[in-house]
Amino acid sequence: MKEKLIEKGLLIVALSALGSLLLIALFIFIEGMPLIVKVGLKDFIASTHWAPTRGSFGILPMILGSLAVTLLALIFGGGLGLAGTMFLAEFAPRWSVRILKPLIELLAGIPSVVYGFMGVVVLVPWIRQTFGGPGFSVLAAGIILGIMILPTVIAISLDALNAVPLSYKEGSLALGATRWQTLYRVQFRAARSGIIASLILAMGRAVGETMAVIMVAGNALLIPTSPLAPVRTLTSNIALEMGYAAGDHQRALFATGVVLFVIIAVLNTIALLTMRERK
Amino acid sequence: MPEKISARGLNVAVHGSPVLRDISLSVMANEILAIIGPAHSGKTTFLRCINRLIENQPGFVRTGELLLDNRDVRQWDIDTLRRRVGMIFATPIPLPGTIFDNVAYGPRLKGVRNMRRLAEIVEKSLRAAFLWDEVKDRLFSSALRLSGGQQQRLCIARTLAVEPEVVMMDEPCSGLDPISTAQIEQAMRELKQSYTFILVTNNVKQAARVSDRTAFFLSGELVELGPTAQIFTAPRDKRTDDYVSGRIG
Numbered sequence: 001m002k003e004k005l006i007e008k009g010l011l012i013v014a015l016s017a018l019g020s021l022l023l024i025a026l027f028i029f030i031e032g033m034p035l036i037v038k039v040g041l042k043d044f045i046a047s048t049h050w051a052p053t054r055g056s057f058g059i060l061p062m063i064l065g066s067l068a069v070t071l072l073a074l075i076f077g078g079g080l081g082l083a084g085t086m087f088l089a090e091f092a093p094r095w096s097v098r099i100l101k102p103l104i105e106l107l108a109g110i111p112s113v114v115y116g117f118m119g120v121v122v123l124v125p126w127i128r129q130t131f132g133g134p135g136f137s138v139l140a141a142g143i144i145l146g147i148m149i150l151p152t153v154i155a156i157s158l159d160a161l162n163a164v165p166l167s168y169k170e171g172s173l174a175l176g177a178t179r180w181q182t183l184y185r186v187q188f189r190a191a192r193s194g195i196i197a198s199l200i201l202a203m204g205r206a207v208g209e210t211m212a213v214i215m216v217a218g219n220a221l222l223i224p225t226s227p228l229a230p231v232r233t234l235t236s237n238i239a240l241e242m243g244y245a246a247g248d249h250q251r252a253l254f255a256t257g258v259v260l261f262v263i264i265a266v267l268n269t270i271a272l273l274t275m276r277e278r279k
Numbered sequence: 280m281p282e283k284i285s286a287r288g289l290n291v292a293v294h295g296s297p298v299l300r301d302i303s304l305s306v307m308a309n310e311i312l313a314i315i316g317p318a319h320s321g322k323t324t325f326l327r328c329i330n331r332l333i334e335n336q337p338g339f340v341r342t343g344e345l346l347l348d349n350r351d352v353r354q355w356d357i358d359t360l361r362r363r364v365g366m367i368f369a370t371p372i373p374l375p376g377t378i379f380d381n382v383a384y385g386p387r388l389k390g391v392r393n394m395r396r397l398a399e400i401v402e403k404s405l406r407a408a409f410l411w412d413e414v415k416d417r418l419f420s421s422a423l424r425l426s427g428g429q430q431q432r433l434c435i436a437r438t439l440a441v442e443p444e445v446v447m448m449d450e451p452c453s454g455l456d457p458i459s460t461a462q463i464e465q466a467m468r469e470l471k472q473s474y475t476f477i478l479v480t481n482n483v484k485q486a487a488r489v490s491d492r493t494a495f496f497l498s499g500e501l502v503e504l505g506p507t508a509q510i511f512t513a514p515r516d517k518r519t520d521d522y523v524s525g526r527i528g
Contacts, residue, residue, distance in 0.1 A: 094337070165372070167368060167370060167372040168372060168374060168375075170332055170335075170368070171368065171372045171374060171434070172374065172384070173332060173335075173361065174330055174332060174361055174365065174366040174368075174438075175361065175362070175365070175384060175385045175388065175437065175438065175441055176358045176359070176360075176361040176362035176385060176388060176389075176441055177358070177361075177384075177385075177388050178358055181388055185384070185388075186374050186375070189374075189375050189376070190374075190375045
C-alpha cells in the first residue's frame with residue numbers, strides 16, 4: 001500500500017516535469033502562432049525590417065545574428081573542446097584528469113551573467129582596442145559562448161571517447177600506428193556519433209543563451225556584415241523587449257519564441273538520433 | 280636457423296607483483312612456437328612485452344633482455360617494431376569501417392595512397408588469410424557484419440598487410456568453432472614459409488597440431504621448452520606431463 005503511494009507520488013512528480021514542458025510549448029504556440037499566421041510565415045522570417053510598434057515584424061536579422069554567433073561559438077568552443085578532449089583522453093597524466101575534468105564541468109555551473117560580466121569588462125575592450133569597432137560584436141558573443149559550451153562538448157565527447165573499447169586502440173597500435181594516428185583514425189571514428197551529438201547539444205545551448213549575449217553583443221538591429229559588427233539574437237530580442245511589449249508586439253515576441261523552440265527541438269532531435277545510432 | 284626473438288633472464292612485474300620470472304627462450308625464424316599454460320601464467324604478458332603494448336599499463340617494470348634480431352625491443356623505434364611484429368588478439372576486433380579499410384589500414388599508415396597498390400595488398404593479404412573467396416564481392420561492406428571466424432581471419436589479413444616478420448597470436452581461436460579453427464590453423468601452416476609464429480593457446484591439442492616447438496609456462500615461469508612431439512609424449516618435467524595430460528590447469 002505504502003509502496004503504491006510512493007510509486008504514484010514519484011510518477012506524478014515525473015509527469016509534472018513533462019507536463020510543464022508541454023504547457024510551455026502550448027502557451028508559446030497559442031500566443032505566437034496567430035501573429036505568424038497574420039503576418040505570413042515568409043514575411044515573418046524572411047523580412048529584414050523589425051519595427052513592431054509600427055506593424056513590421058521581420059526577424060531575419062535576428063535569425064542571422066543567432067546563426068552567426070552560434071557558428072563562431074562552435075568554431076571556438078568546438079575546436080578548443082575537442083582538442084581538450086583529446087588531451088584528457090590520451091595524453092594527460094591520470095592524476096591531472098582527476099583534477100581537470102571536474103573543473104571543466106564546474107564551468108557549466110557559473111551563472112551566465114558572470115560570463116557576460118567578464119565579457120564586458122575584459123573581452124569587449126580588448127576587441128575594441130585590438131581590432132577596432134565598438135567591441136560589442138559577433139566576435140565577443142562568439143568567444144563568450146564558445147567558453148560556455150566547453151563543458152558540454154568536453155563532457156559528452158570525452159565519455160564517447162572513453163567508451164571506445166580498449167581493444168580498438170590496441171589493435172591499431174599493434175599494427176604500428178602511432179598514438180595520434182590511432183586517436184584520429186580509430187578512436188575518433190568509433191566515437192563519432194557521440195562527438196557529433198556533443199557538438200549539436202552545444203549548439204542548442206549556444207542558440208538558447210540569452211544573458212551573456214545581451215551583455216556583449218551590442219544588440220543592434222542589423223544583419224551582421226563582419227565579426228566586429230554588433231548583433232541581436234533571437235533570445236536577446238525577446239528578453240530586451242518583453243518588458244514593454246503589448247498587443248501584436250508581444251505576440252511577435254512569442255512568435256520569435258516559436259521559431260527558437262523549433263530550432264532547438266530540431267537540434268536536440270538530431271543529437272538524440274545520432275546518439276542512438278551508436279550500437 | 281637464426282634466432283628471431285630471444286629472451287634472456289626476462290623479468291616483469293606489475294605494481295610490484297611478478298608476472299614473468301627469469302624467462303629465457305629463443306624463437307627461431309620460420310618456426311611456429313606454441314606457448315601453452317593455464318590462465319595467469321604470463322603467456323599474454325610475454326607477447327605484450329615483445330611488441331611493447333605492455334608499456335600502456337601503468338606500474339610495469341621489466342628487467343633482463345628481450346631481443347628482436349639481436350637488438351633489444353626497447354631500442355627499436357616503437358612503430359617499426361610493431362610493424363615487424365604483428366599481433367592477433369583473442370577477440371577479433373575489426374576496426375570501424377569496411378573490410379577493405381581494415382586490411383588497408385596498416386599500408387595506409389605507412390603512406391601507401393595509390394588505390395591500385397592498396398587493392399593489390401588487400402587482395403594478397405586476404406588470400407593469404409584464406410578469406411578472399413568469401414569476401415571478394417563485398418569488400419566495401421562493414422567488417423562488423425562478418426562472422427566471428429571471418430573477423431579473426433580478417434584480423435590476420437590486416438596484420439599480414441603490414442608485412443611483418445613475426446606474427447604473434449594470442450589464443451586466436453578461443454571464440455571460434457572447429458571449422459573456423461581448422462581454417463586458421465591451415466593458414467598458419469602455409470604462412471610458416473615466410474613468417475615466424477608465436478602461438479599462445481589454451482588449447483593444448485591446437486599446440487600439438489600446428490607447432491614445431493612448445494613452451495610450457497606456469498605462474499610466470501618457463502617450465503619446459505622442447506620440440507612439440509617431445510613435450511607431448513616425453514615431457515621431462517612432471518608439471519608439464521600433468522598439464523598436457525589434463526591433470527592440472
